[in-house]
Amino acid sequence: xxxxxxxxxxxxxxxxxxxxxxxxxxxxxxxxxxxxxxxxxxxxxxxxxxxxxxxxxxxxxxxxxxxxxxxxxxxxxxxxxxxxxxxxxxxxxxxxxxxxxxxxxxxxxxxxxxxxxxxxxxxxxxxxxxxxxxxxxxxxxxxxxxxxxxxxxxxxxxxxxxxxxxxxxxxxxxxxxxxxxxxxxxxxxxxxxxxxxxxxxxxxxxxxxxxxxxxxxxxxxxxxxxxxxxxxxxxxxxxxxxxxxxxxxxxxxxxxxxxxxxxxxxxxxxxxxxxxxxxxxxxxxxxxxxxxxxxxxxxxxxxxxxxxxxxxxxxxxxxxxxxxxxxxxxxxxxxxxxxxxxxxxxxxxxxxxxxxxxxxxxxxxxxxxxxxxxxxxxxxxxxxxxxxxxxxxxxxxxxxxxxxxxxxxxxxxxxxxxxxxxxxxxxxxxxxxxxxxxxxxxxxxxxxxxx
Amino acid sequence: xxxxxxxxxxxxxxxxxxxxxxxxxxxxxxxxxxxxxxxxxxxxxxxxxxxxxxxxxxxxxxxxxxxxxxxxxxxxxxxxxxxxxxxxxxxxxxxxxxxxxxxxxxxxxxxxxxxxxxxxxxxxxxxxxxxxxxxxxxxxxxxxxxxxxxxxxxxxxxxxxxxxxxxxxxxxxxxxxxxxxxxxxxxxxxxxxxxxxxxxxxxxxxxxxxxxxxxxxxxxxxxxxxxxxxxxxxxxxxxxxxxxxxxxxxxxxxxxxxxxxxxxxxxxxxxxxxxxxxxxxxxxxxxxxxxxxxxxxxxxxxxxxxxxxxxxxxxxxxxxxxxxxxxxxxxxxxxxxxxxxxxxxxxxxxxxxxxxxxxxxxxxxxxxxxxxxxxxxxxxxxxxxxxxxxxxxxxxxxxxxxxxxxxxxxxxxxxxxxxxxxxxxxxxxxxxxxxxxxxxxxxxxxxxxxxxxxxxxxxxxxxxxxxxxxxxxxxxxxxxxxxxxxxxxxxxxxxxxxxxxxxxxxxxxxxxxxxxxxxxxxxxxxxxxxxxxxxxxx
Numbered sequence: 006x007x008x009x010x011x012x013x014x015x016x017x018x019x020x021x022x023x024x025x026x027x028x029x030x031x032x033x034x035x036x037x038x039x040x041x042x043x044x045x046x047x048x049x050x051x052x053x054x055x056x057x058x059x060x061x062x063x064x065x066x067x068x069x070x071x072x073x074x075x076x077x078x079x080x081x082x083x084x085x086x087x088x089x090x091x092x093x094x095x096x097x098x099x100x101x102x103x104x105x106x107x108x109x110x111x112x113x114x115x116x117x118x119x120x121x122x123x124x125x126x127x128x129x130x131x132x133x134x135x136x137x138x139x140x141x142x143x144x145x146x147x148x149x150x151x152x153x154x155x156x157x158x159x160x161x162x163x164x165x166x167x168x169x170x171x172x173x174x175x176x177x178x179x180x181x182x183x184x185x186x187x188x189x190x191x192x193x194x195x196x197x198x199x200x201x202x203x204x205x206x207x208x209x210x211x212x213x214x215x216x217x218x219x220x221x222x223x224x225x226x227x228x229x230x231x232x233x234x235x236x237x238x239x240x241x242x243x244x245x246x247x248x249x250x251x252x253x254x255x256x257x258x259x260x261x262x263x264x265x266x267x268x269x270x271x272x273x274x275x276x277x278x279x280x281x282x283x284x285x286x287x288x289x290x291x292x293x294x295x296x297x298x299x300x301x302x303x304x305x306x307x308x309x310x311x312x313x314x315x316x317x318x319x320x321x322x323x324x325x326x327x328x329x330x331x332x333x334x335x336x337x338x339x340x341x342x343x344x345x346x347x348x349x350x351x352x353x354x355x356x357x358x359x360x361x362x363x364x365x366x367x368x369x370x371x372x373x374x375x376x377x378x379x380x381x382x383x384x385x386x387x388x389x390x391x392x393x394x395x396x397x398x399x400x401x402x403x404x405x406x407x408x409x410x411x412x413x414x415x416x417x418x419x420x421x422x423x424x425x426x427x428x429x430x431x432x433x434x435x436x437x438x439x440x441x442x443x444x445x446x447x448x449x450x451x452x453x454x455x456x
Numbered sequence: 457x458x459x460x461x462x463x464x465x466x467x468x469x470x471x472x473x474x475x476x477x478x479x480x481x482x483x484x485x486x487x488x489x490x491x492x493x494x495x496x497x498x499x500x501x502x503x504x505x506x507x508x509x510x511x512x513x514x515x516x517x518x519x520x521x522x523x524x525x526x527x528x529x530x531x532x533x534x535x536x537x538x539x540x541x542x543x544x545x546x547x548x549x550x551x552x553x554x555x556x557x558x559x560x561x562x563x564x565x566x567x568x569x570x571x572x573x574x575x576x577x578x579x580x581x582x583x584x585x586x587x588x589x590x591x592x593x594x595x596x597x598x599x600x601x602x603x604x605x606x607x608x609x610x611x612x613x614x615x616x617x618x619x620x621x622x623x624x625x626x627x628x629x630x631x632x633x634x635x636x637x638x639x640x641x642x643x644x645x646x647x648x649x650x651x652x653x654x655x656x657x658x659x660x661x662x663x664x665x666x667x668x669x670x671x672x673x674x675x676x677x678x679x680x681x682x683x684x685x686x687x688x689x690x691x692x693x694x695x696x697x698x699x700x701x702x703x704x705x706x707x708x709x710x711x712x713x714x715x716x717x718x719x720x721x722x723x724x725x726x727x728x729x730x731x732x733x734x735x736x737x738x739x740x741x742x743x744x745x746x747x748x749x750x751x752x753x754x755x756x757x758x759x760x761x762x763x764x765x766x767x768x769x770x771x772x773x774x775x776x777x778x779x780x781x782x783x784x785x786x787x788x789x790x791x792x793x794x795x796x797x798x799x800x801x802x803x804x805x806x807x808x809x810x811x812x813x814x815x816x817x818x819x820x821x822x823x824x825x826x827x828x829x830x831x832x833x834x835x836x837x838x839x840x841x842x843x844x845x846x847x848x849x850x851x852x853x854x855x856x857x858x859x860x861x862x863x864x865x866x867x868x869x870x871x872x873x874x875x876x877x878x879x880x881x882x883x884x885x886x887x888x889x890x891x892x893x894x895x896x897x898x899x900x901x902x903x904x905x906x907x908x909x910x911x912x913x914x915x916x917x918x919x920x921x922x923x924x925x926x927x928x929x930x931x932x933x934x935x936x937x938x939x940x941x942x943x944x945x946x947x948x949x950x951x952x953x954x955x956x957x958x959x960x961x962x963x964x965x966x967x968x969x970x971x972x973x974x975x976x977x978x979x980x981x982x983x984x985x986x987x988x989x990x991x992x993x994x
Contacts, residue, residue, distance in 0.1 A: 100935060102956070103951075103955045103956060106690070106955060106956075106958070107690075107955060109690075109691070110690035110691060113540070127958070131689065131691050131692065131958065132691065132692070133691065227816050227817070229816070235848075235934075235936075235938065235939070236934075283816060284815055284816075284845040284848040284849070285848060285939070286845070286847060286848030286849070286853075286938060286939040287814060287815060287816070287845065287847065287848045288810075288814070291811070291814060291817055292814070292816045292817050295817050297816060297817065417957060419952070419956045419957045420957060423750070423936075423952065426936060426938065427936075427937075427938065427940045427941045428940075430850075430938050430939045430940045431850070431939075431940045434845075434848065434849060434850060434939055434940070436850055436940065444719055445719075445720060445721075445731065448720065448721055448726035448730070449726075449730050449749075452727075452730075
C-alpha cells in the first residue's frame with residue numbers, strides 16, 4: 006500500500022509539474038474552448054494568425070462591473086475572431102498601477118490595458134506605449150473628434166515635437182466628473198434650501214453651498230454638512246473654481262501658490278475650521294451612507310454604491326466659485342497598447358472595439374461610468390441610464406469648462422502629487438496655515454518638474 | 457577528463473562571446489561572463505586533477521556537472537513556461553479542490569481504519585478505496601486543467617525552436633556525466649575515501665537550500681546593491697551613478713537664520729533642499745534642510761513607531777504569558793484567542809481597525825463618547841468628548857497604527873514567551889519559595905533571567921518587524937503615508953520611490969540604508985543583552 010501511495014504521490018507531483026508547463030484550460034462555463042499554449046507575456050508570438058491571443062486589463066469598481074467587462078471581452082473576441090482574455094486588476098493590497106508597472110518591467114503585462122489620465126505622460130516618456138496613429142488612420146470611421154477633446158489633447162500629444170494630433174497613445178475608456186451627492190432627508194430636516202432648486206435658479210454658489218452645509222451641520226450630534234475624500238480631486242476642484250489650479254496654463258510650472266489657488270484652498274479650509282465637514286483624511290462615504298452627511302462630493306463611480314442607501318438621495322452639480330465656474334474635473338482614463346505586444350493591429354482593434362458606443366453603453370449601464378464619446382445621441386442615451394437620478398448634473402459638470410485630469414509632460418506627477426498632497430493635508434487638518442502653504446509649496450512641488 | 461577539457465573550452469568561449477556580443481557592458485553581463493569563466497577554470501582544473509587521479513578532481517567534476525545540470529533543467533522549465541504555468545495553474549486549482557479533498561478524505565479514512573483498529577483492511581474495501589481515489593484523482597486532473605495542460609506540452613516544446621531540445625540534450629549528457637562520476641567505481645578509481653563521499657552527501661543534501669539561497673536571496677540582494685549605484689527605472693538602461701543615490705539620501709544643509717521666521721527660500725537653496733526643521737541653539741536659530749526630506753521624515757516615523765510598538769507588543773505579551781502559564785481552567789481557550797490576531801491577514805485587520813478608528817461612525821469613538829457621557833451624567837462633571845480623529849489627525853495617525861500593530865503582534869510574542877516560561881524548571885521556583893522569595897521576587901530573579909534567550913529573540917524579531925512596517929500603513933493611509941507625512945515609514949517611502957515614481961536605483965539605496973539601520977539596532981540589542989546577561993552565551 007505504501008508503494009502505491011508513493012507511486013500516486015510521485016505521479017501527482019510529476020503531473021502537476023508538467024501541467025504547470027502549459028496554459029490553464031478554459032473555465033467550465035466555456036467547455037468548448039480548447040486548452041491553449043501558455044501566453045504569459047505580451048512578447049510571445051502565436052504560430053498562426055488564427056491563434057491570435059491577447060490579454061487586456063482594466064480596473065472594475067466591483068464584481069458586477071468585472072462581470073460586465075468579462076462579457077464584453079467575449080463579445081469583442083467573437084467579433085474580431087481572436088482569443089481575448091480579460092483580467093480584472095486592482096485590489097485592497099495591490100494597487101492597480103503599481104502592479105501594472107511591475108509587470109511592464111518584468112515583461113508580463115497584458116497587451117491592452119487601462120491607465121488613468123495622470124499616468125499617460127509617464128508611460129509614454131518611458132517608451133511603454135505603442136503609437137496607434139498608423140492603425141487609427143487606416144480605420145474607417147475613426148476620428149479623434151468622436152471623443153471628449155480634453156483627454157484627446159493628451160492622448161494625441163507628441164512630447165518630441167510638442168504638438169497634438171500627430172500620435173495616438175490610446176482611446177478614453179470613459180469620463181467622469183464630480184457632483185455633490187445629497188441626503189435630501191437631512192437637508193429637508195435642517196430646513197435648508199434645496200441645492201437642486203438653487204442650481205436651476207443659478208444661485209448655487211459657494212455661499213449657498215456653505216449655508217446648506219452649516220444648516221445641516223446644525224442638526225447636531227455626529228451629523229456633518231459636507232464630506233470629501235483625501236486626494237487631489239476634491240480640493241483641486243475648489244482651487245479650479247476660484248480660478249486657480251495646480252499648474253500654469255502650459256502645465257510647465259506649479260501654480261499652487263497663486264492668489265486664486267490659495268483662495269480656493271482657504272475656502273475648503275474654512276469648511277473644516279467651521280466643523281461642518283467630515284474630518285479631512287477620513288473616508289466620507291461610510292458616514293454619508295450611514296445617513297450622517299448632508300452633501301458628499303464624489304464622482305460617477307460612487308453612484309452604484311450610493312444607490313443602495315435607504316434615505317432619499319439625489320445629486321447636484323458643484324457650486325460655482327468666484328471664477329463663475331464649478332471648477333470641475335474631467336476625469337478620464339484610457340485603453341492603451343503595450344509597446345511589446347506582438348499583435349499591434351489586433352490590439353488596436355480591441356481598443357477601438359472597447360470604445361464603440363454599444364460597448365460603452367453596456368459599461369455605463371452599470372451606473373459607474375460616463376461614456377467617453379460625445380454627441381447628442383450619446384448624451385440622450387446616458388440620461389436614460391439607471392439609477393435615473395439627476396444624470397444631467399454630471400453632464401452639466403462636463404459642460405462647464407472642466408479641467409482635464411492630466412499628465413505632466415514636463416515633470417513627474419507622482420512627485421508633484423506627493424508634495425502637494427502632504428501639504429494640503431496639513432492645511433486642511435489645521436496644522437499649516439494657507440499663508441505658510443503658499444510661501445513654500447511651489448518650492449517643494451516645483452521640484453517635480455523636469456524630472 | 458576529455459569531457460571536462462571540452463567543457464572548459466566551451467564555457468570559456470561562452471564567456472568571451474557574452475562579453476564580445478554585448479551591446480553595452482553592464483554588471484550583469486560581466487557577472488555572467490565571470491561565472492562562465494569560473495566554471496571553465498573549474499572544469500579545466502577538474503580535467504587536470506582527474507588526470508592525476510586526485511579525488512578533488514572528482515569533487516570539482518561533480519559540482520560543475522551538478523550546477524550545469526540544474527541550469528539546463530531550470531532553463532528548460534523556463535522556456536516551456538513552467539514558472540508562468542504554475543501561476544496559471546494555481547488560478548484553476550480551486551476548481552479541483554473538492555475532488556482532491558474527497559480523495560484525501562477517502563485515503564485518510566482507509567489509512568486511519570487500518571492503523572486504529574489494528575486489523576487488516578478487507579480486500580473489497582481496499583479496492584473500493586483505490587477506485588474512489590482514482591475517481592478523485594481523475595476528477596481533480598480534469599477540473600484543475602491538468603490533462604489538457606499536459607496535452608499542450610508537446611506543442612509548446614515543438615514550437616519553441618532549438619532551445620528546448622538543446623537544453624534537454626544538455627541535461628541528459630550532464631546527468632549522465634554526473635551519474636558516472638558519482639558511482640562507487642569512479643570514487644574508488646579517483647582514490648576517494650569514505651569521508652569524502654560523506655562530505656559530498658552532506659553538501660548534496662544542503663544543495664537545494666544553498667542554491668535557493670543563492671538564487672532567490674543572495675542573488676537579488678547583490679543585484680539590489682548593484683542597482684543602488686545606478687539610476688535604473690525598471691525599464692531603460694541602467695547608468696552607473698556611483699554613490700549619488702546615497703549622497704542624495706543623506707544630503708543635508710544647516711544654515712543660520714537671521715530671524716526665527718526667515719523664509720526658507722532666503723536661507724537655503726530651495727532648488728535643491730526642502731526645509732526639514734528649525735532649531736534654536738544658544739540663541740541662534742538654524743534651519744536644517746534636506747535634499748530628500750521624505751527620507752528623514754520616514755526615518756523619524758519609523759524610529760518612533762519602533763520605540764512605541766516594540767514595548768507595547770513585548771511587555772504586555774510577557775505579562776499575558778505569565779498569566780496564561782497558570783493552570784487555571786480554560787487557559788487553552790484564552791491562549792488560542794490571544795493568538796488569533798497573529799494569524800489573521802494584516803489587510804483584513806487593518807481594514808477592520810480603519811473602520812473602528814473612524815471618528816464619526818467608528819466603535820472606538822463611540823465607546824469614548826459613551827464613557828464621557830456616562831461619567832458626566834453620574835458625577836455631574838463637564839468633561840468634553842475629545843472626538844479623536846484617529847487616522848485623520850497627524851498627531852494621532854502613527855499612534856493609531858502603533859496600537860493596531862501592537863495588538864496584532866501581541867499574540868505571537870505571548871506564545872513565544874509562553875514556550876520560554878514552560879522550559880523553566882519548577883525546581884527553581886520551589887527553591888526560591890523555600891528561600892522565602894515572594895512572587896514578585898520570583899518573577900524578577902527567576903523568571904526574567906531564565907527568559908533571557910526568549911526575550912532577546914522576541915525583542916529582535918519584533919524590532920525588525922517594526923522597522924519594516926509596511927502593510928498596516930499602506931492600508932490605513934491608502935498608500936500615501938498621510939495625513940501629511942505622519943505615517944510615512946521607510947519601507948513605504950522606498951515602495952513609493954521604486955514602484956510609483958520608477959526610481960528603482962534610489963529605492964534600492966533606501967533599502968540598503970534601512971538594512972543598515974536594522975542591522976545597527978539588532979547589533980545593539982545583541983551587545984546590550986550580552987552585557988546584561990553573562991549567563992547567556994551569544
